[in-house]
Amino acid sequence: MSENLLSLLNDSQKSAAEHIDGSLLILAGAGSGKTKTITTRLAYLISIGIDPASILTLTFTNKAASEMRERAFSMIDQASINTPPLLCTFHKFGLLFLKFHMSELGRKGNFIIIDTDDKKRIIKSIDKEITTSLLVSEISKYKNTLMSPAEAIAGAELKLYQQIALVYQKYQEYLLKNNLVDFDDLLLLPYEILKKNEKLAQQVSQKYQYIMVDEYQDTNELQYRLLRLLCATHNNLCVVGDDDQSIYGWRGATIKNILNFSEHFEGTKVVKLEENYRSTDTILNHANQLIEHNRDRLGKKLVGTRAKGDSIKVYESHDENEETRKIIDDIKALLDSGISAKDVAILFRVNALSRSLEEGFNKAGLNYKLVGGMKFYERAEIKDLIAFFRILTNSNDNFSLKRVINKPKRGIGKTTIDKLEAKSIQTQKPIFDLIQEFSADELAAIVGKKNSRTLKVFEASIMDLKDILTESKMKFLDAFEDTFDYRASYDNVPDGFERQGNIDEFYGYIRDYFMQNPHLELKDFLNEIALESENGEYNNEAISMMSIHASKGLEFKNLFIIGLEEGFFPLTGDGADIEEERRLGYVAITRAMDNLTLSFVHSRFYKGKRAILQKSRFLSESGLIKGSLTIEKQSNFKKGDLVQHKIFGMGRVQKATKAGKDYKLTINFGGTKRDILSSFVEKS
DNA sequence: GTACGTCGCACGTTA
DNA sequence: TGCGACGTAC
Secondary structure (H helix, E strand, C coil): CHHHHHCCCCHHHHHHHCCCCCCEEEEECCCCCHHHHHHHHHHHHHHCCCCHHHEEEEECCHHHHHHHHHHHHHHCCHHHCCCCCEEEEHHHHHHHHHHHHHHHHCCCCCCEECCHHHHHHHHHHHCCCCCHHHHHHHHHHHHHCCCCHHHHHHHCCCHHHHHHHHHHHHHHHHHHHCCEECCCHHHHHHHHHHHHCHHHHHHHHHHCCEEEECCHHHCEHHHHHHHHHHCCCCCCEEEEECHHHCCCHHHCECCHHHHCHHHHCCCCEEEEECEECCCCHHHHHHHHHHHCCCCCCCCCCCEECCCCCCCCEEEEEEEHHHHHHHHHHHHHHHHHCCCCHHHEEEEECCHHHHHHHHHHHHHHCCCEEECCCCCHHHCHHHHHHHHHHHHHHCCCCHHHHHHHCCCCCCCCCHHHHHHHHHHHHHHCCCHHHHHHHCCHHHHHHHHCHHHHHHHHHHHHHHHHHHHHHHHCCCCHHHHHHHHHCCHHHHCCCCCHHHHHHHHHHHHHHHHHHHHHCCCCCHHHHHHHHCCCCCCCCCCCCCEEEEEHHHHCCCCEEEEEECCCECCCCCCCCCCCCHHHHHHHHHHHHCCEEEEEEEEEEEEEEECCEEEECCECHHHHHCCCCCCCCEECCCCCCCCCCEEEECCCEEEEEEEEEEECCEEEEEEEECCEEEEEEHHHEEEC
16 A cells, blocks of 8 residues: 555655655645645655554644645545544644643733734823734734743833833733633643653654654744754654745744754754645746746756746736626636636635725625635624633633623623723622622622623523523524524624624524534534634635735646735835735745636736826746737727716827827717726726 | 714724 | 724714
8 A cells, every 4th residue: 555655646745755764844836736846745644554543744834734734634544543643733732731731831821812912902001102914913023033022121121122022921811810822822831841841742743753844944033942842752753835936924934944944953854845836837938937037045946847838918008897797707708618616716816805805796796705805703793702702611701701792782782891991900709600699789889880781681591591492402593682682683784684694693603513513512502613714615716816825836727826016915014024015926836737817917906095006027037028928918999989078078089199108088978978097987 | 961963083904 | 895993973
């Protein structure tokens, strides 16, 4: 069986897959069969008798984890193994670890994971002077470089940074007090525990004898340190990555990890995978040209294995509406020719660019799915429900309680919540206990008579629901709705219909979960969804739209990349890193298998105004602007065309003369003739 | 003290 | 366009 497995690999892939002991660095170019290689290695290790439970594979995204799981498991004889190998995201691994070992830090295991939105709220409530986004990213940086609040305060020289470090300290205190854990903590806390408890570190390292890491170029300092501890007793670490695809610098990823891997881990074997099986030669050629403009790289050139293929198209449009029209026309033609929607995707650097596409697709009646973007569990109505359910499983959860104490509106405002919170700090008791233990009169002395009554009713409802939940998991959702009318609170409000749809879907999901897992409880469900971020739709009949970041690791036969304008792609502005932008360009182009179309516009509506834009330098750097390309001509105007003007409305062109890039048009607007430049009208 | 309406401004990528 | 800040009416 093991020989069979390896026979599907080329020589380099094979030498990587059959490497067993010691550190291994696989430098894998885009489309070089990276996933195939490490999933085969996983299956190979099992096939030669290594205990599956001793193999740990870490990825960055759930998508990558599930794809690998699927591919690896299809190669493994399932019946022959007891425990499947652990294959999950870094964060999921951290979560699993913390569930067992949180007590090492003197904290309870019923902690709650907060998301980015929660984090922002907490930080904003601590400090309103400094921009929240700066605070969020600086705090994240501290954590990812293992700096404690005390160290951050001591090390801060600038006044601004002293203040930021203080916010960091208060934020940490808040998390601790409410037993909250942010995304960074899912890695940081396990590290702290392992660092503190050497014996435990040895045990864990012994447990996972073989560790593999996907997308190693995107690891940060903290992940590196954690990995060191995990493989301290064996050095069996196999990482796969591509320095040219490092696109998470802003999240603390340091390309140094992959560049210095051989120095970090003694006796490293290096395997390079440079043969690309994905894209046509034309696509690879332009991708290579682009990335060659970067200086900071190990240096590697993708070699094609496919035919030359069609040339890359570049669309030039006046604005986003024209861009959308062209793309939709192309996509319709593709679909008409029998191509499946799942083989078509549109990428953009900035999520906001999806709006005009979505409008266009809706009008044209084309199915699309927006990958990434607003996640299902990030929707306010879903987060509310999760908060409610968390209180049912743990009424000490002040954080969740505050979120829903006034939902649906019951007259409990900010002032009342502040008073309750102050009392909670003073008495060292959770808010819920205060409401429960204080008599109505005592409570009224703090928040007034009316609020006291409201809070008592709320408390009683929660207690009732708790009882119902213990009695019957299947009944409690109906009881919850009977009590709070949460779903009905979205009747006749804007977006209400859509939100109710989400609520129904969520309820359905919970019921299904209990049906599938009769022995599990609500708290298990809540734990499980904490790190899920997929937006749930798996519609093969839909065209995908996503950010380039979200497209990492994916491939599409027919690909469109829009927004190739300076300022959008590359994104400039402060903190921008042109080399990382270029790597993003490289990632984007190398997602394409057969057909690639790039598009830029002269103007875009963004941040409330229309901006005039220059075409992206990446077009010339990749050799697309001069040479073998087909530049799509700007729309022609001729006599008889119907056009639309923002002020004058619809009119018919009577005369059109070329004037530079534009046309000078004489247009008849309902009897009034006007001379207008073509850039001010749209064809209709 | 809370709810609700209006205005003005922002939209960089993610576990 | 969607959200938060702010002011005002109850």
